[in-house]
Amino acid sequence: MSTRRTFIKQAGSITVGFSLLGPLACTTEAQNSAPIIPGGQVDENKIDAWIKLLDDGSIQVITGKMELGQGLSTAILQVAAEELNTPFEKLSLQLAETGVTPDEGITAGSRSMETSAMSVRQASACLREILLEKTAEKYANEIASLQVENGQVSGAGNTYSFKEILDGEQVEKSVFEPTEYYGKTRRKFVGQPLKRPDLEKMVRGEAFYVQDLRFPNMVHARVVRPPSYTASLKSIDDSGLADSPGYVKLVRSGSFLAVLAEKESQAVGLQRSVKGKVTWDTGQELKQADDLASFVKSLPSDTNVDEETGDWADAASGAAITLEATYAKPWVMHAANGPSCAVAIFEDDQLHIWSHSQGVYPLRETIANLVKLPQEKVHVKGVPGSGCYGHNAADDVAAEAALIAMEIPGRHVRLQWMREEEHGWEPYGTAMVMEHRAALDSNGKIQGWQYELWSDAHSTRPTSGDPANLLPGRYVEASFGTPGQGWRGGAIRNAPPIYQTDAFTLTSHIFEGPLRVSALRSLGAYANVFSIECFMDELAEKADVDVFTFRMNHLQDERAIACLERLQEMTQEVNPADNQGLGIGFARYKNSASYCAVAALVEVTDGNPVVKQMWGVIDAGECINPDGLKNQTEGGMIQSASWTLKEAVKWNDQHITSVDWQSYPMLRFKEVSIVEVEVIDRPELPPLGAGEAAQGPAAAAVVNGIYFATGKRVRILPVGRLG
Amino acid sequence: MKSISLTVNGTSQTLELDPGTPLLYVLREELELNGPKFGCGLQQCGACMVILDGKATPSCVLPVAAAEGKEVVTLEGLAKEDGTLHPVQQAFLDEQAAQCGYCLNGMVMHAVSVLDENPAAGEEEIREALDINICRCGTHSRILKAILKARKS
Incomplete structure (x- = not known):
């Protein structure tokens, strides 16, 4: 009978043979680190929960988050490299694993830089300070004369490896507030466009994926x-x-x-x-959605007034113009x-x-x-x-x-x-209906805004321990049933516009739709921002003000304004042809994370809209890796253009009929746009989540671009072919 | 079961297997290669592409018997023996042209095949050819840049 240790050994030998995953590895077995304690919890207040010295003298950086292709591994290694002034070659990364890494919940909501990377940064800076202190004590040096470099401490002509300084022990102390963050003062690794070590494995066809x-x-x-x-x-x-x-x-x-x-x-x-x-x-027949918006609104729902500020009646009564528009987006996979x-x-x-x-x-x-x-x-x-x-x-x-x-x-x-x-x-991103109404005064100022939205849940993740949230949970002999209503917060993400108004009301209707749903990149922010930013263009037209100025007239946040100004500069020379239009979209993700402004040059030929080029500006606070941030933003823009132009889940009375790439078309190379992204780096500020910031602004930019190209206002997604 | 012989990355292989087995499964399971990926099994996405007798081909449907006596190159077979990457692989690294990287095999293999056929292929030709290759992360713009760059090397 084998024991847990033999499992570790066996798995270790496999993973070693599988060559792999280090230095960016997902292996602990391959390394001679702590054994897995499957039921164990890791104390995230300890330094060695985040950073450890391995027996071979290398340094292991630990995160409870997952690499999803977003470049998290590289950014997390960068913050550790910075604090220890040690290059990637001497570091390895341990990704989320129960009993081994801290429990950091879900890798979602663009929160990994704000949470995991900052924990690694703090633990690494603490480790550095402890190493310096210990070196000074052990070798009778002045701390001030010592420096950490390349996995060693050096001073007065001597170098000491971390291993010899610590004598094979881990630093199990609790984290504390270090006196200095190199990430803020030196920025030798952080803020640099360092290349992703995992990409070389991919390009060589090495074993990398599950x-x-x-x-x-x-x-x-x-x-x-x-x-x-x-x-x-x-x-x-x-x-x-x-x-x-x-x-x-x-x-x-x-x-x-x-x-x-x-x-x-x-x-x-x-x-x-x-x-x-x-x-x-x-089983039961699936209800059909012949007309998306009326179908969604006909579903039984649970209504809540989420926000009510100012007096709409007052705002509307003094309005020169009141404008209303209904937008909708389908289920997207x-x-x-x-x-x-x-x-x-x-x-x-x-x-x-x-x-x-x-x-x-x-x-x-x-x-x-x-x-x-x-x-x-x-x-x-x-x-x-x-x-x-x-x-x-x-x-x-x-x-x-x-x-x-x-x-x-x-x-x-x-x-x-x-x-x-x-x-x-799979669980899809839900359909939504977005109804906006706003009152403009005679100076082109928005006096009041009412927003009413319809949405299914945006997360049915297995976070509560209920197996109903896992697909087989409903089918096993002793069925756990289907998940109840998910988290309301996802639907109203970015529902309050960032723009200033005297009165604002938000009402949400959460329905239970016919399809399985859960979190899709940016949750409700995609639909909310898409509709708000299209509606802003509609209002700007009524106010007879250009789309940049109209937005800036309703903004006080300087970072928001800086983003839009930068975008305006980037697109200044763009001169759309007769069948082309340049549209923009802007949002601050969650109204508390990254700022992102997007422009799209769209060309419409025989009713077929093609995005020729997109520009993006992103302010994610302190930028850990500018190329990683650009890559995420570029990808978000292209993915959003694909959702917006092409994608919708279809079904018949029994099952989903979008079952392959022909029955669920997406944007492909022939029609994909060139993209260009600029980063506004603010090293003095904390880093903000960025991976989902572009979804909403890009959708609006594309649809607003179509309007300028054709004069046709598309309000129901996907755009498809224009009639 | 049947004996099938083919050359994979320069090495001749003789395998005893069901001749109807799609080439992809033979490469991944029998030869333990990781480059070609299962994406759709329908020849619609390009994740499984290999270069078969000089031409990029999806391997997810093609029965291994159809590759009998032929030469298969996978992503693993592109680099030189000393580890030097093929110019297309190098360009993908230089441009950091991947996010999750699952599509990267097909993108690289297809680009190599297109440029082998026409080293001066223009952007339109590359877009046309790679239209079958799906990328869900939206890395297309970087991939195009990488391929255009590789063209020059």
């Missing part, structure tokens, strides 16, 4: 999906199945059905053949390029899961409840996957792999969804 994990004797699984959300499994004819090539077994619990085979292609074959051998009880994947093994009473989840700790708790194991028996290790852009099927596939692994103890189970499953079963 999809690339291989273990000896690993078995491959596929899930046989019901014909609709609510269908239930009636019977299965399993005659002859055992003779299929590579057949290992069928796993069934209630309406959850999976096939296992020795080879992946055999599992795919079995999934296909078993599909024809299952009889399902058809994350649609990761690589379908979701996980590996799991149940061995010696322990369940180990490798997952690209955004939240390993919440997932551990929820899976423990699903498979009915105590939490300390479940270990979840974060390994990067394909970009997720929010809560996609990462948690679902991990839960399914776990359920299956419980049925075949001692063997690693690898499960990857097929394209039609990823498209058809």
